Amino acid sequence: MKPLASGFKKYLMDVDDISLEDVRDILRKRLHAKHPTEFPTGAAGASVAGLATRIFHTNTASASASVECTQCDYEEDLVDHNLGLVLHQMSNRSESTGLWLKNLEHHTSKKCPDCSQPLRKLRVLKC
Numbered sequence: 624m625k626p627l628a629s630g631f632k633k634y635l636m637d638v639d640d641i642s643l644e645d646v647r648d649i650l651r652k653r654l655h656a657k658h659p660t661e662f663p664t665g666a667a668g669a670s671v672a673g674l675a676t677r678i679f680h681t682n683t684a685s686a687s688a689s690v691e692c693t694q695c696d697y698e699e700d701l702v703d704h705n706l707g708l709v710l711h712q713m714s715n716r717s718e719s720t721g722l723w724l725k726n727l728e729h730h731t732s733k734k735c736p737d738c739s740q741p742l743r744k745l746r747v748l749k750c
């Protein structure tokens with residue numbers, strides 16, 4: 624994000640006669656250098672979701688995650704989790720975005736230490 628903001632600032636302040644296309648090209652070269660498969664050069668396309676994910680990447684925890692039993696009251700303490708700042712749905716689901724966000728959970732291969740039933744991991748976005 625910093626190179627993009629810096630490029631826009633140079634454009635707005637008319638530094639080095641830089642154009643928006645120059646800013647785009649600088650960013651494309653940097654993305655390609657770091658992730659050549661995801662961001663090819665030339666006319667080949669790239670994923671918009673992938674681009675947004677890379678631009679808005681942060682190491683700051685954006686969510687909390689907990690593990691709980693599917694059958695009893697067992698649950699582990701909340702831990703910081705990084706979902707990133709861009710969420711994109713990989714499949715075509717007809718459910719609402721609100722319902723989708725409520726169900727950011729998945730089953731783990733772990734079993735409950737109290738009743739041996741499957742555990743599930745829940746992730747909650749921090750606001």
Ligand SMILES: [Zn+2]
Pocket residue numbers: 692693694695696697735736737738739740
């Ligand atoms: Zn249990």
